[in-house]
Amino acid sequence: MKHFLTTSDFTQSDLSLILEKATAFKKGNIADKPLQGKSIALVFFNPSLRTRVSMQVAIYELGGNAITLEPGGNSWTLEHREGVVMDTDRTEHLKEFVRVLSRYVSAIGVRTFAKLQIWDEERQDPILRSFAKYSSVPVINLESAMFHPCQAMADMLTINENYNRQPQKILLTWAWHPKALPMAVPNSFLLAGAAFGHDIRVAFPNGYELDENILETAEKLAAESGGRVEFTSDNISCYEGVNVVYAKSWGSKNFYGNLDAEAEYRKNLRDQWRVDSAKMAITNNAIFMHCLPVRRNVVVTDEVLDSPRSVIIDEAENRLHVQKAILSEVCG
């Protein structure tokens, strides 16, 4: 049994096989129903459009049955801390929840965002890790505090489709957002991009450095794959020569637990870090990518989002195909 928690748990060859399989699903070349007679639980602690719908559709189209649970909504509120006295409003412990689910279903997908409160705790991804620890069936990460591997695989497929599977020069740029957001998407994009040999420039203002363990892993993966990872705080020259622009906002680890101070710290960055046509014109006719949902004219202008070089809808569609490949690998 293998969980799918982060792409860096897999070799480049494993990841390439998943992308090949995703392409075959997309082309309609796989008629198998590997989930026939199986049920998959999807546990959503947070809202979703793409992940929820694409997982439910993928499971249905693979012959399976999806059961979506929302702790605190249609299932009990959950406690994940070990050894606590459960006298708060949390009704059930993850130890029971996950072990019981494992007796009913063939895999468990889980979405559990960072709360951006305690950096040292959240960077360990405690809820995702508890699912993995107590589950006796594969766990698929549908976005956790630190990783969004299904998104990253859809991103890699989208880049492959646009550039004939050749490694590319990519800009991963921070963007201003009305509220601080988790780092799962940039972390996973960086790790997957490095594993596939891309040359990735990460641009962000001072104070928005990603987790040091993620950076170390990305640099190691890039060294193995022939890729490269570089960093800049120059929000204009970072666009020079790139073929892909990937925009995403993320919060500062320096301000976990103090989000009002974080908002004050970044208040002057709003206009400088928006992606617009002038910046895209500096690139090598780059495609524009974003995981969605996106704040129009805040993160990126309408003109860029609606341009022929925007691939955001293909990128969202590719979630369906890569998740079919992942589901069929982990529980087929």
Ligand code: CP
């Ligand atoms: N990109 C992504 O995961 O979208 P949702 O939050 O809508 O699932």
